[in-house]
Amino acid sequence: MSGDGDIASVMGFSGFGKKARTFDLDAIFEQTRRTAIERSQHVLEERQKESQMEEEGESSWSVKKSVQTGRDTAATSRQQKGESSSDSDSDSDSNSETIGPPLPPQHKAHQDDDDDDDDDELVGPPLPPGYTGNTAHSDEDDDDEGDAQDEDDDNPVKKIPDTHEITLQHGTKTVSALGLDPSGARLVTGGYDFDVRFWDFAGMDQALQAFRSLQPCECHQIKSLQYSITGDVILVISGNSQAKVLDRDGFNVMECVKGDQYIVDMANTKGHTAMLNSGCWHPKIKEEFMTCSNDGTVRTWDLNSEKKHKSVFKPRSFQGKKVIPTCCTYSRDGKLIAAGCQDGTIQIWDRNLSVHTKFHCRQAHTPGSDTSCVTFSYDGMTLASRGGDDTLKTWDIRNFKKPVNMAAGLTNYFSVTDCCFSPDDKLLVTGTSVKKDEGNGKLVFFDRASFQRVYEIEVTNASVVRCLWHPKLNQIMVGTGNGLAKVYYDPVKSHRGAKLCVVKSKRKEKQAEMLTQDYIITPHALPMFREARQRSTRKQLEKDRLDPKKSHKPEPPVSGPGRGGRVAAHGGTLSSFIVKNIALDKTDDSNPREAILRHAKEASENPYWVAPAYKQTQPEPVFAEESDEDEEASNEPEWKKRKI
Numbered sequence: 001m002s003g004d005g006d007i008a009s010v011m012g013f014s015g016f017g018k019k020a021r022t023f024d025l026d027a028i029f030e031q032t033r034r035t036a037i038e039r040s041q042h043v044l045e046e047r048q049k050e051s052q053m054e055e056e057g058e059s060s061w062s063v064k065k066s067v068q069t070g071r072d073t074a075a076t077s078r079q080q081k082g083e084s085s086s087d088s089d090s091d092s093d094s095n096s097e098t099i100g101p102p103l104p105p106q107h108k109a110h111q112d113d114d115d116d117d118d119d120d121e122l123v124g125p126p127l128p129p130g131y132t133g134n135t136a137h138s139d140e141d142d143d144d145e146g147d148a149q150d151e152d153d154d155n156p157v158k159k160i161p162d163t164h165e166i167t168l169q170h171g172t173k174t175v176s177a178l179g180l181d182p183s184g185a186r187l188v189t190g191g192y193d194f195d196v197r198f199w200d201f202a203g204m205d206q207a208l209q210a211f212r213s214l215q216p217c218e219c220h221q222i223k224s225l226q227y228s229i230t231g232d233v234i235l236v237i238s239g240n241s242q243a244k245v246l247d248r249d250g251f252n253v254m255e256c257v258k259g260d261q262y263i264v265d266m267a268n269t270k271g272h273t274a275m276l277n278s279g280c281w282h283p284k285i286k287e288e289f290m291t292c293s294n295d296g297t298v299r300t301w302d303l304n305s306e307k308k309h310k311s312v313f314k315p316r317s318f319q320g321k322k323v324i325p326t327c328c329t330y331s332r333d334g335k336l337i338a339a340g341c342q343d344g345t346i347q348i349w350d351r352n353l354s355v356h357t358k359f360h361c362r363q364a365h366t367p368g369s370d371t372s373c374v375t376f377s378y379d380g381m382t383l384a385s386r387g388g389d390d391t392l393k394t395w396d397i398r399n400f401k402k403p404v405n406m407a408a409g410l411t412n413y414f415s416v417t418d419c420c421f422s423p424d425d426k427l428l429v430t431g432t433s434v435k436k437d438e439g440n441g442k443l444v445f446f447d448r449a450s451f452q453r454v455y456e457i458e459v460t461n462a463s464v465v466r467c468l469w470h471p472k473l474n475q476i477m478v479g480t481g482n483g484l485a486k487v488y489y490d491p492v493k494s495h496r497g498a499k500l501c502v503v504k505s506k507r508k509e510k511q512a513e514m515l516t517q518d519y520i521i522t523p524h525a526l527p528m529f530r531e532a533r534q535r536s537t538r539k540q541l542e543k544d545r546l547d548p549k550k551s552h553k554p555e556p557p558v559s560g561p562g563r564g565g566r567v568a569a570h571g572g573t574l575s576s577f578i579v580k581n582i583a584l585d586k587t588d589d590s591n592p593r594e595a596i597l598r599h600a601k602e603a604s605e606n607p608y609w610v611a612p613a614y615k616q617t618q619p620e621p622v623f624a625e626e627s628d629e630d631e632e633a634s635n636e637p638e639w640k641k642r643k644i
Contacts, residue, residue: 004162061584156426157455160445161474161490166498168208168485170197175479176416178466179225179234183499184473186248188234189485190222196236199485200249204501214250223416228281228289235289235304237279241272243291245303254306256291266297270308271289277415296322298339300351313354315339315347326370326415332380336397340364340371340385348383348397359400364387372417378425382448384417388412392430405451410444414465414481423471427454431464431478443467443478460484473497563636 084179170189177190187199197210217238224237236244245254259269274294282288287303298313325339337346344367348359383395393403413433428446441464445455466479475497476488487498544550
C-alpha cells in the first residue's frame with residue numbers, strides 16, 4: 001500500500017476511486033447448494049406421492065402434473081449443473097457427481113449395477129411411471145409408418161409425377177421431336193411444321209412463350225432432336241439426307257455431307273443419299289453421333305469431321321438384301337448399336353465391328369411395319385421396342401431369340417412414337433395414337449417385371465407421339481399430334497424444370513411503342529443550353545410520335561409522275577414505272593423522219609445543241625435548187641422511175 005501512496009503523491013490525487021465490491025464466494029455457493037437440495041427434496045416428495053397413488057389404483061396419469069414436474073425437474077437440473085460447476089474448485093471428486101436430479105428409488109439398483117458404464121447413464125429427468133407402455137406403442141406406430149413408407153417405395157406408381165401439368169403451344173401440327181438437355185434447363189421441340197422452338201424453364205413466366213423459333217432444315221419435317229451429353233450442341237434429324245448440329249442458341253455448328261446417289265455400294269459414299277429416319281448421340285463420347293436413313297445404312301459421325309462418316313453399318317434381310325432402318329440407338333455403355341428395320345427385324349452390332357451383327361432377331365415385329373423406337377434400360381440388360389404393329393416388347397439381349405414380355409393393342413400411327421424407361425428402371429412408358437375425333441391419346445405405364453398396365457394418363461384429344469422422362473428433373477415431357485408439348489410434374493417429387501416458370505407472374509407489357517432518348521442532366525449548364533426536366537414520359541412520347549424522324553413515319557404515296565427520286569404509284573419498281581409510261585405515250589413513232597422534222601422549226605429558230613458550237617466558223621449552207629426535170633421526174637408514176 002505504500003507503493004500506492006507514493007504513486008498517489010507523485011500523480012497529485014489522493015486515491016484511485018471507489019473501492020471494488022468484494023463477494024464471499026463460499027457463502028454464495030453454500031446458499032445455492034441449500035436451495036438446490038430443498039428443490040430436489042420437494043421433487044422427490046412429489047414423486048413419492050404419485051407412486052403411492054399409482055399403487056392405490058389411480059390408473060390415470062395427470063398430464064398437467066407431468067408437465068409441471070418436468071419443468072421443475074429441468075430447473076433443478078440446470079441448478080444442479082450450476083452447482084456442480086461452482087463446486088468444481090472446492091470438491092476434488094466432481095467428475096463422479098450425477099448430472100441432473102437424483103434417480104427414483106426403483107432405479108437405484110440398476111444404476112449401482114451399471115455405475116462403470118457411461119453409456120447407460122440417464123441424462124436429464126427420468127420418465128414418469130407407467131410411461132413404458134406408451135413408449136412401446138410409439139415404437140409400433142413408427143414401425144407402421146416405416147412399413148407404409150416402404151410400401152410406397154416399392155410401388156413405382158406412387159413415383160409417377162402427374163399431379164400438375166403445363167402446356168407449351170408449339171404450333172398446330174404434330175410435335176414429332178423432343179429434346180431436353182442433361183441439366184434440365186432447356187427444352188427443344190420440333191414438328192411437322194418445320195419449326196424448332198427453344199424453351200428456357202428458368203427464363204419463362206406463366207405466359208409459357210418460347211424464346212426462339214427457327215427452321216434449320218427449310219422445308220423438311222423435324223424427326224428427332226437430342227442434346228449431347230454435355231448439353232452444348234443439338235443433333236437435328238429431318239426429312240433431309242443431311243443431319244445438322246446446332247449450338248444451344250440455334251446457330252449452325254456442322255452439317256453432314258451428302259453422299260453420291262449414283263454409287264451402288266453405300267459403304268463407298270461419304271454420307272447418306274436418302275431421307276433420314278432417326279439419330280442419337282453417343283452416351284460416352286461427346287463428339288460422336290449416329291444416323292440412319294432410307295438408303296439402308298446406319299452411319300456414325302464425328303463432330304469435328306463433317307466431310308465423311310466414321311463407320312457404316314448395313315442391315316440385311318434373311319435373303320441378304322438391303323433393308324431400311326427406321327430407328328437406331330446406342331446401348332447405355334456405348335458399346336452396342338441397335339437398329340429396328342422395316343422388315344420387322346432388330347439388329348444389334350458391336351460398335352467396333354460393322355460387318356456382322358452381334359445379335360439378330362428376325363421376326364421381332366410384323367414385317368412391313370415401321371419399328372418406331374428401340375431403347376435400352378438403365379441397367380443395359382433389357383431392350384424395349386415400339387412396333388408399328390401396335391405392340392410394345394421387351395427383350396433380354398443375353399437371350400435375344402424371343403421377347404421377355406409383350407403388350408398389344410397400343411395403336412401407333414406415327415413412325416417416331418417413343419417408348420422410355422422410368423428413372424428407377426421399374427416402369428416402361430409409351431404413347432398411343434388416335435384418329436381425329438375418336439378419343440383421347442394416352443400415356444400408358446407398364447410394370448417392367450410383370451408387364452401389367454399399372455397406370456395411364458389421358459393427355460389430349462390427339463395422338464401421343466413423343467414421351468421423355470427426365471431422370472434429373474423427374475418430369476415427363478409429352479409431344480402430341482395437335483401441336484402441344486405437355487410437361488407433367490409433382491411439386492414434391494420433381495425438381496426445378498416446370499416448377500421454375502409456373503411461379504413467375506406474367507410480365508407487364510409496355511404500353512409505349514418506342515423508346516425515348518435518355519434524359520441527360522447538366523446541372524451547371526448555362527440557362528440558354530439547359531433543357532427543362534421532363535416530368536412525365538407520356539407527353540414526350542406523344543411529341544416524339546408527331547416527329548417524323550423520331551417515329552420513323554412512313555412517307556406518303558407519290559401522286560403524279562414522281563419526285564425526289566421516288567416513283568409514283570405505278571408499280572413497285574422503276575422498270576414497271578417506265579413500262580407504264582411507255583404504254584401511256586400517245587405519240588406515233590412509226591415514221592421516224594416525221595418525228596424528227598416535227599422539231600425542225602424549233603431547232604432552227606432556237607438552236608441549243610450543235611449549231612451554237614459552230615456558229616462563228618460554220619459557213620452558210622448552200623443547197624441545190626430543184627430543177628424542172630426533177631419536178632417532172634417526181635411527177636412520174638412509180639413504175640417509170642429509174643431504179644438506183
